[in-house]
Amino acid sequence: MSIDLSLVWAVIIGFGVIMYVLMDGFDLGLGILFPFAPDEESRDVMMNSVAPVWDGNETWLVLGGAGLLGAFPLVYSVFLPALYIGVFLMLAGLIFRGISFEFRFKSKRNRRWWNRAFCWGSAIAAFAQGAVVGAYIQGFAVEDFRYVGGAFDWLTPFTIITGLGLMAGYALLGSTWLILKSEGYVQQWAYRITPKLLLAVLMVFGIVSLWTPIISPEVLERWLNNIHIIGIFPLLALACAGVLYRSVKRQKDGLPFVATLGLFIFTYLGLIASKWPVIVPPNYTIWDAASAPESQLFLLIGVLFIIPIVLAYTAWTYWVFRGKVKVGEGYH
């Protein structure tokens, strides 16, 4: 019996994507919330709460990008041309956000410029990633394994909604992360904005759920035929939203963040269930998109070696920096 390497790789890439979304999600979210923070001290707290971990979070983006080229090159060679302008905007956003992490704390006179770079970089990167999700749901114009569509096929009313939706989702991850990591007036501010962000996320959730079957008949058919199995995902996502709302009202510390993670994970599983095993919609499955088996195997050895190390190191970093971040703490 031989192992289905494409299946193994689909699980690895799928795991990498959700790790990235959850982990970089909350620090991008804090960037989006940055201009609305009550004062400069609370911005220090926000940034300090993610400063030790943010670039470890981006590890998953790079690992995912490289892994796609190695394991599913068709995804790499269709998504990137199709999302050409969006990819550039995302990278530019991530770069500006990255350097503002480094220089904001070292800077006094120019701090507001780094604040702006941090906020705009985060917002643009989040929007671009959300638009990618929308473009994935829409599908791509592909002929003979090559993208043949235009430069702005990825930018439609639908993908703008998903882009704004992911911005709201990341902001929600950010605000619940802040609840976990802060105290006093900063935490109270996070408690106040969380229900509003949750409402925005649920609205987008509803719009996308109704709109998707209209633009993608395959998805409609999938859901109609399998509602008794995959219907569980939206129900669980809504249950998480309920837990989130109640835990914020009761001013719990950690539960809002955990519930938001659940909301993301079940939405993500629902999305995968809509498309599986298609990876380059509308036509190509994970097996069509795969690289040669010997290439997948060659890379698998290294990746299976590195993932436990990255996970262990990530866990250790979060452990070292556990606990609340206090106002005025951290270096300047």
Add this chain to the structure above:
Amino acid sequence: MELDPLLLSRLQFAFVVSFHAIFPVFTIGLASYIALLHGLFYKTENPAWDRLALFWTKVFAVVFGMGVVSGIVMSFQFGTNWSNFAYATSNFLGPVLSYEVVTAFFLEAAFLGVLLFGRNKVPEGVHLFAAIMVAVGTFISSFWILSANSWMQTPAGFEVIDGRFHITSWMAALFNPSFWYRFVHMGMASFLTGGFVVAGVSAWFLLRNRDVEANKKALSMCLWLLLVLAPAQAVVGDFHGLNTLEHQPTKVAAMEGNWETQSSVPLLLFALPDQEAQTNRFEIGIPHLASLILTHSLDGEVPGLNAVPAEEQPPVIVVFWAFRVMVGIGLLMIAVSLVGLLLRRHERIYHNTLFLKTLTIMIGAPFLAVLAGWIVTESGRAPWLVYGVMTHAEGLTPSLTGGMALFTLIGYIAVYSVVFLTGIYYLSRVVRNGMKESPAEVEGEVGRPKRPFSAAQTPFDDDLEGANS
């Protein structure tokens, strides 16, 4: 005028890869130097080595951070602008480039944090081990990248099925015919870069009488290193050139500006190659010398550009002049290292103002030489992307328009200008701050792993105390 997506994509790739290459070229050499400093401190317990190690580790942290930022862009370039190429070669380049990422992450997770932040937290021996592993890791990273590039220059160990490359022998593909030459040439270039930067910065400090004892040690050490490496690099470069002659004769013809296959070819010191007329203007050369260098015989036959059709020739003027810039700077480096040897009498290397000033100017030289060398090898294989198998035009993303390519070209130039200027500005502050430790570093508050930059605590825009020179 019609915008050509092919030309714009090539310009964009040249720009982002040149910009990115500056950082790893420096960090590879610097990592080994830092490991050496740690080793010397471990053995002799002379605090001067420790001060030097700490200072250069701060510089390393900032440069490494900038390299990572610019490297993220590189991993997307193949897909956005060269998707046909990426798809066709993914069976080889996918795993190889991914292994570079795996190496980098392993290095960062396991050893970089210990090197940057563990000075007072782990035993000295462990710290030294981490420094050595970071140095080794930078070489493993460059192994993967150079293997990928060499494979595109001299492809081996593959067969093409339905337009896609399938690997028949990983060993033959990874260790392809030009790999070792490129790897050694590039490794030595990294050491030369590190050596000239450290020598130049030490000279700058000596000119200002700052940390004289430590900087004298650093300068002397670098000059010995350069004295060996600079001439050795010329020899290695010669071997690399002979390997290129065997596998990519057209590239060598362009480097020499030699249009006709002929014997007794002169070494041209100056010429203006004219691609349209397929000849040179204003030639000044030394008779027989190119034949002698390339064939080791005065009247040896050297292949000419006209051995291939005009549309399969690289842009000769670019290759020709980039090669002269690289070799010219290489000769300058050899000259400076020899002068360094002569000035050792009566310790004049530490006091001769002109020599010290020359060394500070030479900081930029190795970077220019490396970029020129890459321009030679990359432009020189045009029009081939995978030599002899796939052209640039065939590898281009089919849906890419000139407007899209122009938009991102301007965009990357704008983004990188900001990042680069900020980074260089900050780096110069770190260097000017010198070997003084900031209060935070003394108190040992520096404890934020995963962020190379935070190993440097120099303020971004506050006035630096005592660094008024």
